[in-house]
Amino acid sequence: MNNSIEGGIHSCMEGMHNLRMLDLSYNHLTGKIPSFFFNNLTMIEYIYLSNNQFMGMVSFSIFANLSQLLGVDLSNNVQLEVETQHPHWVPTFQLQRLSLENCNLNQLSSRTIPSFISTQLNLLQLNLGHNSLKGTIPSWLLYNTSGETVLLSGNLLEGSIPQSTHNTTSSVRFLDISENNLSEPLPTNIGTLFPQLNYFNLSKNILQGRIPSSMGEIRHLQVLDLSSNNLLGEMPHQLSKNCTQLVYLNVSSNRLQGDILPIDANLTRLQYLLVSNNNFTGIIPSSLLNSPDLMILDMQKNTLSDTIPSWLFSLPKLVSILLGHNFFRGHIPIQLCQLSNLHTLDLSNNYFSGNIPSCLNSISSWKKADQIQISDIFLTRTVFHPRPSTSFTTKGFTYSYEGLPFSLMTGIDLSRNQLEGDIPFQIGDLGELLSLNFSNNLLTGYLPQSFQNLKSLESLDLSHNMLVGRIPYELSQLDSLGAFSVAYNNLSGKIPFENHLTTFGKDSYEGNQDLCGPPLERNCSLEIPSQPPRDEGKKSRVLDNPVIFYSFVVMSYALGFWGVIGFLILNKNWRHKYFRAMDAYIDRSTEKLLEFSRYLKNCCFK
Template sequence: MDDSISTWIYNLTSLTTLLLGDNRFNNSNTMRGTIPSPIFKNLTMLTIISVSHNQFNGLIPFSMFANLSKLIFIDLSDNAQLEVETENPHTVPTFQLQSLLLNNCILNKHSGGGIPTFISTQRRIETLDASYSFLRGTIPSWLLYNATVSSLNLRGNSLQCPFPQSTRHNKSMLGKLDISDNKIYGALPSNMETLFPSLVLFNMSHNELKGTIPSSIKKLQMLTIMDLSVNNLSGEMPHGLISNNTSLKYLKLSNNKLQGNILSKFSNMTELAVLLLDNNGFTGTIASDMLSSPSLKIIDLRKNNLLGHIPSWFPDLTNLGILLLGGNFFNGPIPLELCLMQNLRILDLSNNAISGSIPSCLNNISSWMTETPNNIDWSLGSQSGLPILNVVKFPVDELYTRITTNLTTKSTTLTYGGLPLALITGIDLSMNQLVGNIPSQVGHLKELHFLKLSNNILSGPIPESFQNLKNIESLDLSHNKLVGTIPPQMIELYSLSTFNVSFNSLSGMVPYEKQFHTFDERSYMGNPDLCGPPLQRNCYNPSQPDQDMKGEEEGSAILDSPIFFYLWVTSSYALGFWGFIALLTNKSRRRKIFRIVDCCFICM
């Protein structure tokens, strides 16, 4: 077949469903070319059209569908080079859609990039997805406060306006509202519970919102997922935001300017699984009332102003898999109770004022010892396959696919999400005041992917047990007071890609075989007694210098022996005595000696 849609489709006048998504045409394994406008002229019985996930390009006028009066589902999504024009020529369609999917296309490029106006005439539309479609301008209020739209996704565009207000005091039917990654500014409506009583998913992250979080949000009893991260929201957390809501599973308020005490009561929050409040200005201690949220699996409170000791009751959150408390003012020791957290996969206590030693019981945490799946359900839901007309009934499991967090694992901060976040394990205790030796038990955590103990006051040697860290990818022990050699057995750590022991007091030859051949001198700088490649300091020949020194030591031992002294005195006495006798018995030699002596006296 050629690269365009074949002409045989033209004559299928009774066709009701046309599914051309995810196709592979020709030997090029791509589906390219434009969608010919005449193809739909005779297909008046069509109800469903899907050409998503292909490589169509060029410009198509939306008017090509105008006379297909039975259409209820159109999916042109994921054709990144396809330009869809709905405004020119302007037509009033004869159909009444239920679902319109235009995401990842180029929408209305030549008519201002606005939201298609014909949607205002659609009285049955339930789902509209125009995410990442290069939209500009404002969001019309009739779109948010529509009597039928229950799922609206305008994510990843350049929409710039205040949050639309209802002009007729209409109630929205929206259950899913995602207008993240735009330029929406101003404050959220104060009467959220009145305007959006059916909200299940609310995502306005990565915008320019200001003001406080409306207290009315706590009255949205169906709200399951809320993400207001990366805005300029300020003030305190609304009282009762959590305590009066039993449906919320996912709460992300990261990267704002929120202040005050951290959430003090989590009563009735039996469903809350993900709590992301990092990069704010929260103060105070972590309240023990969080124990009433038994479903918690991820807690991220990094980069706030929290203080006090690390709570010892975290093990009571039996499902907790990721605990991130770095960048606060916590002090005191690491509680031994953390060793009871069998499902813990990532622990970040970095950049605090934690003191004491590293617990030797960390090998009691089974998820770091044996390969076990993460206890979070990372399923993708039913978003793939054939078009589903009731896609507004989106699965709650969608919240797990959107979980992301930033981790510094290999000297670079990266964003982990989905399956990679589910698989990674690690410990970050860097930038604290930890003292003492590194427990040998840490070397038996063979399922760890990263271990950061840098910028502490740790002493003693690098445990030889580190050779057992078979899955370790990043190991940072820099800026401590470690002594001894680098265990040569560590060259068997084939997964290791980042290694840093700089600024310690290590000595001896640097291992420079296998995986360690990839590390440069920056990994070892600040250790003046380390030598060998990749450092510029050469080590002494391990064989010849030892032999020379051994010979010198043996000779010195003989000279210093008392027996040698007595032999030397006896030999000297005997030589002098017999030499004198020889002179007396030889007349000619005796006369010569006398003449020499006489001359010496005359000269004096």
């Protein structure tokens, strides 16, 4: 296993009469699997030939007489064709494990599910995924065996999940029928049919109807993925109240409506809540406070409203908050800065107002490299390695991130809101950011020179604001930038079209009437106002703080007042001179006033 062995299966192995396990998986073996090879291996129990480069066609009947056989794995031999229906044969074995994933199964037999599986009553693990199998799912596949794991993803199966023909329940714990063509509603009694389920994946089908309330009867359910279907109606109250073991809940890309979770939801172990691209209304449910381990919250593309509650940021493990394309309003809570592990923040396409919090540099995961740690979920004998998939817009496109790219992705998207004020210069401290989008807001002020520290930045969009001043020369040193736009602002002066900025066209700068130089066609001249870059330190001057400013005024007044009065009190000589001078000034002023009044009387009142 996993030794980079090349060539074919050596003929000398067929003489190993007492061989019980043959594991040649994860090598570079080629050629055909010889049909005569297994005739003499009568004691063999396990045959693992997966993840090689075998080719040609092999009939599963070559294993028919291996009565001791317990496990077969021919998966991921992409040039191999496995035929189970012809010629006709009767198995003498009772398998416990069978994996025929991605091996061109039954292409000569209308790509049907192998019928011999109906005789395998001890089958615990079955994987027939990614073979383009057609037809409906037979009832015996889910109810007649003692199977714990049934994987049918990546096929062309139709219809719906079958009912039991003998009023029996299924023992399946791990069921994956994702990426098929199931179109009919889910059975209303699905909770009764599959009471032992830990993992249930029906994503990427075309399921209709509602999520049955009986889903709440599957008390041990830990992973539920119903995303990318045509499900409608509301989330069943029983699901979020009774399925307290749920760790992963994904109902994204359906037509669900109403509240996301009821007020008494009790999902105490929930780590992943993915409900994007639905018609959910209302507010962010306060029942999420019962989910202290929540890591990923994806509520994009719904019709949620109101403000973001500050309590949301008391959930310490949040690494991804995606609330874009809703109707949220109000200010962005400064409590956001408490989330030291936050990697991706999307508040775009809402109605947020006020300033961008200047404390974002408190989020350490944007300042130093920190990979998201995704915990495994243990499901009886099977370990589920979550690969949460979320969408994030960067470089002008929306990408779906999962696995390692997801764990490394960092970004802030506050675009298309009503944010105002200056861009906080503290953003320049976020050296691990990959994507930053503040476009389509009401931002004013200058481009912070501190952005020169964003060495990892791959996408920067500040377009469609009211920014002024020059483009800092230092931005030309950001060698990682793959997308850049400051279009449609009030920027002026010569574009620092050097180094990495030469890779961007005029679209990145258009809509700034006072910008000049390449790549724009407007030549620089003395008529174009030239504003020196503002000293960014002014943003942090001591006197800019109102408390300090007014304290300074009071102190200055006190010092000036007591500097004069105190001196007069302490020095008798100067005090007498000061009073004589003041008396003389008052006498002269009185005399002048009397003269002016006599003049008015003589000239104007005769």
